[in-house]
Amino acid sequence: MSTVLIIEQILxxxxxxxxxxxxxxxxxxxxxxxxxxNLAHGSLYMxxxxxxxxxxxxxxxxxxxxxxxxxxxxxxxxxxxxxxxxRLYDRDHLDQxxxxxxxxxxxxxxxxxxxxxxxxxxxxxxxxxxxxxxxGGIAYSSYRLMIISVGIIVAVGLFLLISKxxxxxxxxxxxxxxxMIGALGxxxxxxxxxxxxxxxxLAGLSGALVGAIQSVQVGMGEPVLILAFVVIVIGxxxxxxGALVGAIxxxxxxxxxxxxxxxxxxxxxxxxxxTSVGSSLASMSIYILMAAVLIFKPTGxxxxx
Amino acid sequence: xxxKTLLLAAVSAAALxxxxxxEGHGKVKVGMITTLSGGGAGLGIDVRDGFMLAIKxxxxxxxxxxxxxxxxxxxxxxxxxxxMIQSEKVDVMTGIIWSNLAMAVxxxxxxxxxxxxxxxxxxxxxxxxxxxxxxxxxxxxxDNLHEAAGAYASEAGLKNSFIMAPNYPAGQDxxxxxxxxxxxxxxxxxxxxxxxxxxxxxxxxxxxxxADSVYFFLPGGMGISFMKQYAGSGVDIPLVGPxxxxxxxxxxxxxxxxxxxxxxxxxxxxxxxxxNAAFVKNFQAEYDRLxxxxxxxxxDTANLLLSAMEKADVKDADAFRAALKEADFKSTRGDFSFGxxxxxxQDIYVREVIKEGDVYTNKIIGTALEDHADAFASECDM
Numbered sequence: 182m183s184t185v186l187i188i189e190q191i192l193x194x195x196x197x198x199x200x201x202x203x204x205x206x207x208x209x210x211x212x213x214x215x216x217x218x219n220l221a222h223g224s225l226y227m228x229x230x231x232x233x234x235x236x237x238x239x240x241x242x243x244x245x246x247x248x249x250x251x252x253x254x255x256x257x258x259x260x261x262x263x264x265x266x267x268r269l270y271d272r273d274h275l276d277q278x279x280x281x282x283x284x285x286x287x288x289x290x291x292x293x294x295x296x297x298x299x300x301x302x303x304x305x306x307x308x309x310x311x312x313x314x315x316x317g318g319i320a321y322s323s324y325r326l327m328i329i330s331v332g333i334i335v336a337v338g339l340f341l342l343i344s345k346x347x348x349x350x351x352x353x354x355x356x357x358x359x360x361m362i363g364a365l366g367x368x369x370x371x372x373x374x375x376x377x378x379x380x381x382x383l384a385g386l387s388g389a390l391v392g393a394i395q396s397v398q399v400g401m402g403e404p405v406l407i408l409a410f411v412v413i414v415i416g417x418x419x420x421x422x423g424a425l426v427g428a429i430x431x432x433x434x435x436x437x438x439x440x441x442x443x444x445x446x447x448x449x450x451x452x453x454x455x456t457s458v459g460s461s462l463a464s465m466s467i468y469i470l471m472a473a474v475l476i477f478k479p480t481g482x483x484x485x486x
Numbered sequence: 487x488x489x490k491t492l493l494l495a496a497v498s499a500a501a502l503x504x505x506x507x508x509e510g511h512g513k514v515k516v517g518m519i520t521t522l523s524g525g526g527a528g529l530g531i532d533v534r535d536g537f538m539l540a541i542k543x544x545x546x547x548x549x550x551x552x553x554x555x556x557x558x559x560x561x562x563x564x565x566x567x568x569x570m571i572q573s574e575k576v577d578v579m580t581g582i583i584w585s586n587l588a589m590a591v592x593x594x595x596x597x598x599x600x601x602x603x604x605x606x607x608x609x610x611x612x613x614x615x616x617x618x619x620x621x622x623x624x625x626x627x628x629d630n631l632h633e634a635a636g637a638y639a640s641e642a643g644l645k646n647s648f649i650m651a652p653n654y655p656a657g658q659d660x661x662x663x664x665x666x667x668x669x670x671x672x673x674x675x676x677x678x679x680x681x682x683x684x685x686x687x688x689x690x691x692x693x694x695x696x697a698d699s700v701y702f703f704l705p706g707g708m709g710i711s712f713m714k715q716y717a718g719s720g721v722d723i724p725l726v727g728p729x730x731x732x733x734x735x736x737x738x739x740x741x742x743x744x745x746x747x748x749x750x751x752x753x754x755x756x757x758x759x760x761x762n763a764a765f766v767k768n769f770q771a772e773y774d775r776l777x778x779x780x781x782x783x784x785x786d787t788a789n790l791l792l793s794a795m796e797k798a799d800v801k802d803a804d805a806f807r808a809a810l811k812e813a814d815f816k817s818t819r820g821d822f823s824f825g826x827x828x829x830x831x832q833d834i835y836v837r838e839v840i841k842e843g844d845v846y847t848n849k850i851i852g853t854a855l856e857d858h859a860d861a862f863a864s865e866c867d868m
Contacts (some may be wrong), residue, residue, distance in 0.1 A: 302739045312719065322720075394715050396714075397707075440690075452673055456677050457658070467754070
């Protein structure tokens with residue numbers, strides 16, 4: 182395999198990782214600060230994609246579509262926090278899983294009712310539809326490069342928000358001791374709504390970005406949700422840094438595993454069984470990675486005991 | 487979620503006129519288990535709508551259809567089948583879209599003496615050694631459209647195909663079917679994860695493989711993702727696929743990326759016969775969208791059932807089975823007959839994706855295989 186192909190696959194792995202980070206960041210924030218397992222996070226991803234597709238279809242502007250995805254997911258996130266999620270903070274995790282699973286069903290059927298059962302159309306904007314030639318003669322999709330840069334910008338933005346601002350200070354305080362910051366006069370319920378809406382907006386943005394190169398359809402969020410959970414377990418629950426490192430690791434492992442493992446088995450097996458065995462193992466690779474990380478670091482790479 | 491439709495009333499005076507022919511033999515209760523919610527709902531909805539359109543057009547009051555949603559889950563399909571057989575006491579079952587669900591339901595339903603008419607799934611296990619006198623497939627055996635694509639590729643002079651499918655039984659059948667009729671070399675063979683949505687890694691492999699064509703079987707959302715990413719990747723090796731990634735419901739979501747792609751299908755909306763022209767027109771009038779191949783399969787399934795009802799009473803299983811086997815109905819596909827294993831013998835066409843006004847659709851450009859039966863018929867001892 183040529184170096185060019187390997188570099189291209191590494192870029193693909195990075196891009197996949199960055200997209201997972203946008204999902205996992207919200208999930209890990211919500212879990213870290215509020216102790217809530219939110220299965221409906223994938224539905225917010227779907228809400229973002231559908232909002233973007235609807236706005237892109239009526240206005241033709243991709244930027245407006247992205248803005249709409251952020252706004253729609255944030256608003257929907259704030260509403261479910263106020264109506265449902267708020268009642269779950271003091272309950273145990275099983276109740277949270279049941280209630281947020283119910284939300285998945287409600288969101289899926291409502292979306293079907295509003296938009297129909299057939300996938301919607303959302304395309305990459307004209308300006309980003311081609312490829313750019315990188316140093317070394319690699320032709321790489323400009324849209325995927327854009328996703329990588331958006332992910333980096335969001336990661337830096339989140340880092341600054343949490344380490345340098347007053348809200349970030351409260352978020353960190355909330356993670357450490359929520360009774361205490363309540364006692365110090367911080368309106369904890371408002372803070373929770375804000376964090377939930379922020380996590381939802383990131384999921385929505387990721388849904389819209391990915392919707393343009395994948396399909397916008399009911400149920401699109403659930404497969405990504407599972408991967409996002411793997412990411413936050415690997416990174417350490419509650420840690421944004423962990424989510425970033427975990428996401429990149431998962432993205433690279435999955436992409437490179439898919440390419441390398443069939444080639445590896447082809448060395449000592451017949452071609453069609455090598456592709457079959459290789460791709461079966463490749464689909465397990467991230468779970469093997471997760472198990473390996475947990476053996477050496479039971480709380481994840483950046484998790485606290 | 488439960489949808490129950492009783493189709494006993496509301497027949498117009500015009501329909502009554504044609505009804506005179508269809509009376510005589512007893513009532514038939516049909517149990518339809520299909521996917522109406524979740525990811526693959528578009529397919530089940532099309533089958534249901536095609537089926538109900540045919541029943542409505544016939545004006546036959548002796549058909550009662552009970553419809554239930556399997557949510558694409560085998561366990562739910564099995565529960566629904568038990569309920570339909572034991573408490574609803576249906577005579578005929580139909581509707582299942584997915585092969586894994588069909589394998590869970592069909593063998594036990596036919597063992598209990600029910601007729602099963604498959605409007606979509608055609609797993610090889612039910613076509614070969616596991617064939618059953620009470621099981622009729624009105625769509626295709628799973629391998630058929632892939633075999634046709636292999637035949638087309640050889641005829642079009644393609645010599646170096648890159649082939650790709652998800653790693654599950656129907657995906658493996660697909661690549662085997664293609665290879666059965668394709669004579670050239672393989673530039674690469676890749677199995678993807680079922681439900682995979684990002685194909686950047688595979689597209690990079692295609693780019694590096696030096697192939698002259700790409701054959702892919704990626705049903706539903708997987709195909710949409712792949713084609714959009716392929717179009718944006720700058721790779722311009724021609725694509726070939728089975729109709730499943732190019733049906734009417736999917737094309738609108740893919741857009742320009744699908745234009746010009748060749749695909750194989752046993753049905754197309756521009757097939758030139760009277761039944762099909764009327765079907766396309768009436769389906770559009772009734773549901774305000776163009777029919778897909780799934781809708782045509784549902785429509786044909788209902789017409790097969792109606793044709794058998796005219797000839798025999800469902801309580802007389804032998805006579806009813808013989809009447810089904812005759813396939814004496816006007817198919818949207820033109821010629822249609824059953825082979826010894828009760829799977830179709832039919833022509834399979836090559837279509838090209840085109841744009842008509844604002845709508846993406848398919849146009850027939852040739853015939854890939856004529857009077858094609860499946861590869862498993864000889865293993866069936868009926």
